[in-house]
Amino acid sequence: MLLEKTEEVKKNFLNDLDSVNDNESIENIRIKYLGRNGIVSGLFDKLKEIPKEQKPEAGKSLNLLRNELTSKLEELKSSFGKGKKEGGIELDLSLPGRKYHIGSKHILTQTLDEIKSIFRGMGFSVYTGPELESDYYNFEALNFPPDHPARDMQDTFFISDDFLLRTHTSPVQIRTMEKMPPPVRTIMPGRVYRNEAVSARSYCMFHQVEGLYVDEDVTFAELKGTLVSFARQFYGEDLKYRFRPSFFPFTEPSAEMDITCFICKGSGCKVCKQSGWLEILGCGMVDPNVFNYVNYDPEKYTGYAFGMGIERIAMLKYGITDIRVFFENDFRFLKQF
Amino acid sequence: MKISLNWIKDYLDLKGISTKEIVNKLTMSGLEVEDVFDQNETYKGFVVGFVDEKEKHPNADRLSVCKVNDGKEFFQVICGAPNVEQGQKVVFAPIGTIIPKGNFEIKKAKIRGVESNGMICAEDELELSDDHSGIMVLDSKFKAGTSLTKALKLDDVILEIAITPNRPDALSHIGVARDLAAIFNRKLSIPKVKLKESKSNIKSAASIEIIDAENCPRYSGKVVKNVNIKESPEWLKNRISSIGLRSRNNVVDITNFVMYECGQPLHAFDLEMLGGHKIVVQSTKQESVFTTLDSKERKLPAGSLMICDDEKPVAIAGVMGGENSEITNDTKNILIESAYFNPSSIRKTAKILGLSTDASYRFERGTDPANTVYAAERTAQLISELAGGEILSGTLDVYPNKIKEKKIKLRFNRIEKILGYKISNTKIKSILKKLGIKIISELKDAVTVTIPTYRPDIEREIDLIEEIARIAGYDNVPTVSRINVTLEVKHDETSFSNDIREYSNALGLSEMINNPLQPEAFSKLTGIPIKITNPQNLDMEFLRTSLLPGALNIVSKNIKKGEKDLALFETGNVFNLGSEKSNISTFNDFKEEEKLIFVLTGEKNGREWYGGVSVYDIYDLKGIVNSFLNKISLDYFTNDSYYSSDNSLYEYYFTKKYKNVVVGQGGKVSSNVLNKFDINQEVFCFELDINILKSINAKKKEYVEPLKYPKVFRDFSFIFDTKIRFEEVKNFILQNSSNLLKDITIFDIFESNDLGLNKKSMAFQLEYYDENRTLTEDEVEKDFLNLIKLVSKKFNAQLRGK
């Protein structure tokens, strides 16, 4: 009996829907059927009168009815909200699905994430430090004496006599070592600034990842092993590499790591300046003077440090030829990755 | 620095070693070769040409039509140079040659209607100098058809080497040759000086006095009289031009030649211009002005080291000579200066003047104090050979406190501890020897060595270890294949920022990264900005004080490119001064804080088959902010406050608070602000303080058991005055309901004339449940009916659907 009644209510409801033309009439129908004293409520009241054994089934069908009417109304209402009446179209699975958007991380963030996860896997922690830095952390404690030509290697934006925009992430090495005794095995990503003319190849701001490992028996051989492992994980297993001597005031011996140019495979091209090699990072053994600044015993502890530019790595990896595109934030560029 | 391999060969036999090998070995031992300029390669195809005829171009006044003979044939060539004449020998580039400057190939062409088959070259086009005043005219002795490389002896290979600041010893040809000798195990031969000196003694002709011996530890001089200033001979011109310098006259070229030969900067004074024929080295006591030999007036601060005569300054020590004492074509008597200056003193002066010269570059890195006399004598010898004159006997050499060679102890096991592999003691000793480092005593496990004065960078044991590592070759250091990992907790200070990015992506926002350097107008909009003292330009003069201006700038740029529908976020640091006046001298004078901004503008949905266009509005912004805070479990802890028009940035906005601290603020950006960015559509932004969020998020999430008993829902709708706000009603209901009511949502709201003037309908769903039992219909109904009564009364609202 109640079941027949539900069918009837449903039919009437659908008829009423046909006359709907605005939000208000939808609301009126809602009140008529689903309101506190509405028709469906009336049916629920009747539940009390029917025999106990039929109650579960009847209750279920009433709930179904209520849900169905509610969702029909919602559907209709949302189509009004968008100013379009649908009524109900024939099922057409060839129609495109509704659009959903997932945002993208900036390609520099994605590159950094990848680097981070490789080093996390090798037992590195992650620390950060401020961008507006003191001369002490950015230069002095990293063994750049005042009035030393090594300071010319990094054109600096100054804020005052003693403060500047950090020119590298290396100051975080000092900050991290000040915080804890050895062993320290950490990477330190962040933004750095250089007062260099803006061009396709250089920008006044970019990102670096710094690495540091200090313990009792850290050697240059381990530095090489760790960085080669990183490069193979990041660039591909069959990669060729070389370490050549370089100079950084805070490491000694210092080196730069090159990998075979993956554009020309080593035969020489414009990107690698015909050398067949691409420089990917700078590194070296922590200079004993740096240990003196953070009160580590340079006789007992040795360590290595390295640093790489994320923009450069992303440019090489994704074939981007102008560094400025990273910071233009063209929405099409951002969504591409 | 440019290094000529032909020049290197004056000091070192490189027979049997290819250029490629030299380049590779230099790079692999720390003198990085950045570029190789092989003249044979570069000048392939260029020949000496004879201009047989020259006529005016029929259609262009400044062009000539020439007939050029290459020894075999005649070619018609159009030339634009003013100095081309019939009968000249010139550099002819036939069709198919590649011009070094600009790297372009010569092709058959029609210039203003006349055919041209080749090109007559200027020096700059050949990269022989930067002269573009006209074509290069060759000596008439050359035969037409001779290859250019043969005629001009352009058979050199020039290396561009990047010398790191620790290697001043390598800033010369002998310096680089010294490394090559060590690498290839060959013998270095430094030119010996043989002087033919006159009888008269230098002491009667000139004198030197050092007053500031701290900044000038050594000053040596030679005098050459009756010289003849003229053009340099070909070989010297070649040497000078091969390293990219321009030939001036024999004496100036010689001082440059000796500097590039042995690394010692030299200066030649006109002795007759020196008052009292005297040199006095002293620091200035007050600020002064001095005219350097490039005719520029330089302002010098007190304390600058100057070379003076008995009354006036004649040179800025180690940087540049003065106009008042420079060599001219009439100069006869010369005093050669060869000194050692304190590197940091020279650097200070050069920095202040903004003037970096070949001399200052070397002095500030550290020259060899032991080398001054050799360089002065070598210069004197060459001057007398090439410019005539008599070298006065003796050398002036003031050197009050001799700089001694450093002594360093090197422990063999320390090398292994740093490098991770053992190098034999024999090998270590042989490398030291090759680098000119002397072993003065030897134990079983260590040696004590003295360091030559041309290596100021080697001061400690670690510096020696580096020398050994680089000459032994980094390639020979093993690459380990396993590492030990210590088991302490590995913190990740970026994990919260990572989470933020994930959640923002999930909400449909894409990440942007902006330059924190901005124009003043941007930074002043949102805080008390910090100024860069040496900005590149006004567009990057200040640090950002908020992420908002940078975000609006990006919105504007995207709109101009046709990208009008944007959902963006950024996280990054912003910088604010502590107060308007503060000058930054400690970390307490400013704040650097990490922020997050959400940006919405344009259409959320375009025209689609399932619905019409909808644009982003304040409710999207609220929804995103709430979902975000919910995800980092903050929604129950934060309160909203709403404002309109009391803020210069937003037309209306809301804030989120945790306890009494504002954690974020945002809304619809005011049209005033949008106008500044040339934006003509609505933009919604919300900026959150990450540092505060991070500290709250540290609280642990706790498990809550899912509800076991059914929820009961009730709906009602009322007609209210339009000014009644949702939240007022919601709070009222919550305060007046039984504690079984757990949540209220609004599921419909509209205004209509049928409802009456200034009336609106709001429909609510009430959610009832109890964690410990099933509710009865009666208890819910009782509360529900009570609420209808109370709401109707409180808001003068009319229940709908009765």
Ligand SMILES: [Zn+2]
């Ligand atoms: Zn390549």
